[in-house]
């Protein structure tokens with residue numbers, strides 16, 4: 001019997017799919033956001049999709065694959081934009097979409113299965129007790145909670161709560177190891193760091209406990225500025241207002257809002273920059289007062305004063321922000337790309353000014369205000385008018401030379417897309433939890449090539465891809 005036949009026999013009774021077209025479709029995420037990753041990963045595909053309905057079924061998959069040395073790449077909704085969910089070595093796609101139950105809602109916390117869509121969790125928590133998750137990616141309506149924890153970092157709500165990996169933003173994870181007899185581990189406290197943002201390279205999350213906060217019917221507001229830096233100074237001051245409750249603050253430079261936010265276009269002049277906000281309804285008077293104190297700011301749109309019909313015809317504010325800004329841009333101009341930048345506190349505004357002056361029209365700015373180590377600062381997801389990989393690398397270097405670290409979204413490994421160093425905790429856990437290295441191979445350089453020199457500025461190419 002071939003390995004594939006043995007695999008199918010071992011997975012007997014489970015929902016499997018081997019139609020190559022469907023398997024390829026379920027092997028892909030949003031890697032194509034990057035022209036660099038698009039070139040490298042376009043042909044990557046798994047061999048079989050398995051869709052378990054329970055933890056017991058996941059254990060059956062892991063045991064069978066361990067025995068047969070078959071790689072396993074876990075999949076939520078496949079919205080990762082760093083190629084996180086691309087099965088570089090083929091094998092099984094472990095699709096958790098049908099493990100999606102909200103199991104228990106308490107005062108302050110919720111227990112869910114990993115494949116639950118984030119907005120669905122909030123729907124149930126709101127109906128149950130007026131609560132919602134603290135933060136979510138802009139892919140709120142499509143991404144799973146397991147995929148967010150294993151592959152994401154923060155998003156809408158990070159202005160109040162910081163990033164996903166900050167202590168307290170995840171309470172507990174139930175994780176399976178990839179061994180002859182998979183262990184079931186309950187991780188809390190320090191242990192959570194072992195698997196959070198590890199791209200599923202060292203365990204499969206089968207249950208998640210998250211903290212909740214009070215839910216509101218957030219009001220979407222666009223504030224307009226003639227000069228982008230006036231918008232940045234406004235956003236910076238707004239983020240530091242102690243009494244105003246907001247969930248999102250994102251300054252975006254002209255002409256991006258007018259050119260890419262097609263359904264909001266009628267509210268925005270081509271030369272206008274905007275700050276996209278989500279404001280608690282009870283804070284709207286105070287927010288409008290704050291805007292009126294600033295002579296450069298004017299409210300272009302607020303969702304609480306337009307008719308239901310107008311509001312329903314527009315995407316929510318969070319789908320103008322984070323990586324949705326880029327997505328809207330790609331729909332209008334497929335030649336653009338983007339970067340992910342940190343403008344460190346305390347001189348974030350000056351660092352933004354430096355980069356805007358240096359790169360101008362070639363790199364229109366997009367900032368996301370967040371709480372970072374207790375301070376208000378901003379990340380950037382600037383649009384890049386892409387010409388070549390060499391120029392993209394030059395733009396990255398210019399940011400780094402000016403004290404703005406880049407989380408390179410044109411790399412598929414944990415290290416190159418992150419801090420460019422080995423995460424010893426995650427590596428040590430992988431040695432225990434995935435001794436054969438079968439979970440999402442090729443994504444952790446520290447495992448594949450322990451002597452790799454991150455300062456060499458070379459591109460790590462997974463051997464499986466080189467062969468391809």
Ligand code: FAD
Pocket residue numbers: 029030073074075076077078079080081084085096114136137138139142143144145146147148149150151152153154155156198199200201203204205206322323324327440
């Ligand atoms: P997938 O893409 O399916 O998986 C992500 C990673 O997690 C993969 O490595 C996968 O193997 C692993 N994984 C999935 N489930 C499990 C599990 N149960 N156990 C172990 N490993 C698992 N990210 C942000 O952080 N903030 C944003 O605001 C944001 N906005 C985005 C906007 C757009 C338009 C796009 C395309 C992407 C955005 N992202 C953002 C990236 C991505 O959407 C998020 O990371 C998202 O939460 C991923 O969820 P998913 O279910 O699609 O995960």
